[in-house]
Amino acid sequence: MQLDGKIPAGPLRDKWDNYRFKAKLVNPANKRKYKLIVVGSGLAGGAAAATLAELGYDVECFCIQDSPRRAHSIAAQGGINAAKNYPNDGDSIWRLFYDTIKGGDFRAREANVYRLAQVSNNIIDQCAAQGVPFAREYGGMLSNRSFGGAQVSRTFYARGQTGQQLLLGAYSALSRQIGAGKVKMHTRRELVDIVLVGDRARGIIARNLVTGEMERFAADAVILATGGYGTVFYLSTNADSCNVGAAFKAYKRGALFANPCFTQIHPTCIPQGGDYQAKLTLMSESLRNDGRIWVPKDPSDTRAPRDIPESDRSYYLEEKYPSFGNLVPRDVASRNAKEQCDAGLGVGPTGYAVYLDFADAIKRDGRDVIARKYGNLFDMYHNISDDDPYETPMMIYPASHYTMGGLWVDYELQTTIPGLFALGEANFSDHGANRLGASALMQGLADGYFVIPYTIGPFLADQGVSEVGVEHQAFADAAAEAAENDRKLLAIEGRRTVRDLHRALGKVMVDEVGMARNEAGLKKAIGAIQALREEFWQNVKVGGEQGNFNLALQKAGRLADYLEFAEVMALDALTRDESCGCHLREEHQTEEHEAQRNDEDFCHVAMWEYTGFGSAPEFHKEPLVFENVELSQRSYK
Amino acid sequence: MSTDTINITLKVWRQKNAADKGRFETIPVSGVDSHMSFLEMLDTVNEKLILEGKDPIAFDNDCREGICGTCGCVVDGIPHGPNKAMTLCQLHMRKFDEGDVIAVEPWRSRAFKVLKDLMVDRGAFDRIIQSGGYVSVNTGSAPDANALPIPMAVAEKAMDAAACIGCGACVAACPNASAMLFVSAKVSQLALLPQGRPEAAERALKMVATMDREGFGNCSNHRSCEAACPKEISIVNIARLNREFFKAGVLSEPI
Numbered sequence A: 001m002q003l004d005g006k007i008p009a010g011p012l013r014d015k016w017d018n019y020r021f022k023a024k025l026v027n028p029a030n031k032r033k034y035k036l037i038v039v040g041s042g043l044a045g046g047a048a049a050a051t052l053a054e055l056g057y058d059v060e061c062f063c064i065q066d067s068p069r070r071a072h073s074i075a076a077q078g079g080i081n082a083a084k085n086y087p088n089d090g091d092s093i094w095r096l097f098y099d100t101i102k103g104g105d106f107r108a109r110e111a112n113v114y115r116l117a118q119v120s121n122n123i124i125d126q127c128a129a130q131g132v133p134f135a136r137e138y139g140g141m142l143s144n145r146s147f148g149g150a151q152v153s154r155t156f157y158a159r160g161q162t163g164q165q166l167l168l169g170a171y172s173a174l175s176r177q178i179g180a181g182k183v184k185m186h187t188r189r190e191l192v193d194i195v196l197v198g199d200r201a202r203g204i205i206a207r208n209l210v211t212g213e214m215e216r217f218a219a220d221a222v223i224l225a226t227g228g229y230g231t232v233f234y235l236s237t238n239a240d241s242c243n244v245g246a247a248f249k250a251y252k253r254g255a256l257f258a259n260p261c262f263t264q265i266h267p268t269c270i271p272q273g274g275d276y277q278a279k280l281t282l283m284s285e286s287l288r289n290d291g292r293i294w295v296p297k298d299p300s301d302t303r304a305p306r307d308i309p310e311s312d313r314s315y316y317l318e319e320k321y322p323s324f325g326n327l328v329p330r331d332v333a334s335r336n337a338k339e340q341c342d343a344g345l346g347v348g349p350t351g352y353a354v355y356l357d358f359a360d361a362i363k364r365d366g367r368d369v370i371a372r373k374y375g376n377l378f379d380m381y382h383n384i385s386d387d388d389p390y391e392t393p394m395m396i397y398p399a400s401h402y403t404m405g406g407l408w409v410d411y412e413l414q415t416t417i418p419g420l421f422a423l424g425e426a427n428f429s430d431h432g433a434n435r436l437g438a439s440a441l442m443q444g445l446a447d448g449y450f451v452i453p454y455t456i457g458p459f460l461a462d463q464g465v466s467e468v469g470v471e472h473q474a475f476a477d478a479a480a481e482a483a484e485n486d487r488k489l490l491a492i493e494g495r496r497t498v499r500d501l502h503r504a505l506g507k508v509m510v511d512e513v514g515m516a517r518n519e520a521g522l523k524k525a526i527g528a529i530q531a532l533r534e535e536f537w538q539n540v541k542v543g544g545e546q547g548n549f550n551l552a553l554q555k556a557g558r559l560a561d562y563l564e565f566a567e568v569m570a571l572d573a574l575t576r577d578e579s580c581g582c583h584l585r586e587e588h589q590t591e592e593h594e595a596q597r598n599d600e601d602f603c604h605v606a607m608w609e610y611t612g613f614g615s616a617p618e619f620h621k622e623p624l625v626f627e628n629v630e631l632s633q634r635s636y637k
Numbered sequence B: 001m002s003t004d005t006i007n008i009t010l011k012v013w014r015q016k017n018a019a020d021k022g023r024f025e026t027i028p029v030s031g032v033d034s035h036m037s038f039l040e041m042l043d044t045v046n047e048k049l050i051l052e053g054k055d056p057i058a059f060d061n062d063c064r065e066g067i068c069g070t071c072g073c074v075v076d077g078i079p080h081g082p083n084k085a086m087t088l089c090q091l092h093m094r095k096f097d098e099g100d101v102i103a104v105e106p107w108r109s110r111a112f113k114v115l116k117d118l119m120v121d122r123g124a125f126d127r128i129i130q131s132g133g134y135v136s137v138n139t140g141s142a143p144d145a146n147a148l149p150i151p152m153a154v155a156e157k158a159m160d161a162a163a164c165i166g167c168g169a170c171v172a173a174c175p176n177a178s179a180m181l182f183v184s185a186k187v188s189q190l191a192l193l194p195q196g197r198p199e200a201a202e203r204a205l206k207m208v209a210t211m212d213r214e215g216f217g218n219c220s221n222h223r224s225c226e227a228a229c230p231k232e233i234s235i236v237n238i239a240r241l242n243r244e245f246f247k248a249g250v251l252s253e254p255i
């Protein structure tokens, strides 16, 4: 397979300018003749659909929820990065670029990341102009904070609701285009297949979630902005409807899937209560600024936390990483929590939790100060766990949060299927092996507002207006296949529910393909996934009926995808015989338990090509070339 | 955490589709872990219904942390249930007692058609926003974000109004099924900010006209909306909307 990242020539700083200057333009009068499908209405999809319609394209946008305003982006709390350098503390486009490359442990493309840093400033301008109520200083200027251990204050925020406010901004721009008749919005629709004619994407099949019908849509290009696959772990901080389905259908139709094993586990989530648990709630990272993490030294200690004296506590992060202490990066904090719990030192009813204690901070600053900083979070925690964090330490445990892997795309955000593009969390492009806090919102909006509107032009200009409509046999075939798949699922009538089987898959993934991985565990996981897949197709009980709203049927389809995809994840983790960023192979650690990269053999993007149900995918790689930064080893001692 | 369990009875609205008349169904539920959330309780009921070959209860939800605005039903007569300033997904079973009979119904409003069981069609909210709930600025044409300073107090007020999650509880709580709180929150947010001022009058007129056309009722100051709102959106916003609306009327003569 010939892979071309289409990285423009020239010095890093000029690549994006050069690209835009050389790119073929679509005649403005012709734009309305091109139909574009945007799947997803989160930050990436919402921004793309609105902007492409403003440019004059004929856009149709799809989402699973009952309104585009409810995409999972809404849940982001912390903030969004940009290289504005308003605080005058030494930030620059170059520094944001460098931090992102280094944070990703040198497993992302320089050119893409540099472009991301370049357009980051336009995002803040655009959002402010839309009326996004960012936090401000007394003088009326925008407020910034440092986030996730960054040494500069480059994070913009809107209380603890940054994702919500940014999404409502994109939603308002999208709504304006819907109102003007430039975007046709299809809510409660789920993409179930991508239609190819020849080798080119020509449209999609979407399930109407209310009627159960399979609907057909043709277009000149299809843009996937369908988010990440964190729910492969069953329990995660992601919303219920998050899924790999759209990206996986693209993979099955020939698009390569890049770095599927790169997933981020967030250290501060409220631990699981019981088997009934459906999702985990994130507690903001900022809590680690004042909270101290500890476990009892003695695994058999059953005293209440307040009755355990200092001398019997292990503040393991402070002890192991004296200079960063509780503020080590996400992956390091997560891994250490797991290590403590695996060693039997965990607390709480399941033994899988550690304490996050505010007693010292309250003693030092007073309850009022702490309440002002974290009051909302404390209330949220209290409501969920029934414990009062002012009185007793919080219990936290890591949970799946974000997926860096995704569909492989070139510099133009085009997948290996001509006419199929991928944006936002759904692509693999910018975060390498680990994403920095507050950079996902930035990437989603960069892709949607400022990249795809330029990079889709050359493809459309080259191809001319499509003559293929939904009457083409390929649409009928794909729709029939999707309906048949539903019938098959409903007919199994076995004994285990979709939820039950998903929970079982989640356990395998958390145990063997989660925060720490090793060869034996990964091989075991592959066997377990295959067995679960077999059981699913023989013993699942979906329930409900075809031709009506049926959530269980939707979820059965998504789980079927996960049961294939999970194996690709495990295989990718097994094949990447090094540690990097969030991917820790226990065989490869420094003496400090840091991820030990192997740049000689693994400085590449790993890509997987589908070869058929149950057969091993084919491996490809895109070598990563670093011309502007020097590869270095992280250390947080 | 102690693990208490309770036994409850659900009286839940069942309706096959929009055309069906619908009815209450009584479902006894035993051994409910009081640490469960209300939606997790419904999940376990659905698991059981599926294994018994019955149709599970359809209800909308997504984020399960009170921010997406997808969930919402009327629990014992109160939108989102008994917790103040919280969505249904944030309600926990420890709020209920052994033997409780709990009534669960969808939002009721002429403008929100019931699609199935507890699911309703809130498309009318989207259409209200589409008619004017935005600032008309194309991508790429924005000035530097700090070119226009906004006093912190103003930005904070705008943020208070912008916190609306569009769940529809205000409509469900209002005896007239009015959408005034929802409309006023968006009108206020944008009217408070300098970026939204140029279109403030026109925006108020258009959004109110769409609200009327969609079949929402009038506001007669019951304040039930404010009490039901999971984000504590204040009815001060309705006063602001009225002001913008009035100004728009005055200014509607040719300039």
Ligand SMILES: Cc1cc2nc3c(=O)[nH]c(=O)nc-3n(C[C@H](O)[C@H](O)[C@H](O)COP(=O)(O)OP(=O)(O)OC[C@H]3O[C@@H](n4cnc5c(N)ncnc54)[C@H](O)[C@@H]3O)c2cc1C
Binding pocket: A039, A040, A041, A042, A043, A044, A045, A062, A063, A064, A065, A068, A071, A072, A073, A074, A075, A076, A077, A078, A079, A080, A162, A163, A189, A190, A191, A192, A225, A226, A227, A228, A237, A238, A239, A243, A245, A246, A282, A401, A402, A423, A424, A425, A426, A437, A438, A439, A440, A441, A442, A444
């Ligand atoms: C709790 C939480 C907090 C976070 N906080 C931050 C933060 O502070 N800062 C930060 O930068 N990042 C944060 N993130 C990450 C960030 O929110 C996401 O990565 C980002 O919003 C993803 O945006 P997106 O547009 O790519 O996808 P999404 O917002 O997930 O949107 C996906 C869209 O695709 C649609 N869709 C999916 N599948 C289909 C299908 N098959 N058919 C039709 N439609 C489909 C959905 O309906 C939805 O509209 C956080 C994430 C979580 C979970």
Ligand code: FES
Binding pocket: B060, B061, B062, B063, B064, B065, B066, B067, B068, B069, B070, B071, B072, B087, B088, B089, B090
């Ligand atoms: S499910 Fe998102 S607010 Fe309740």
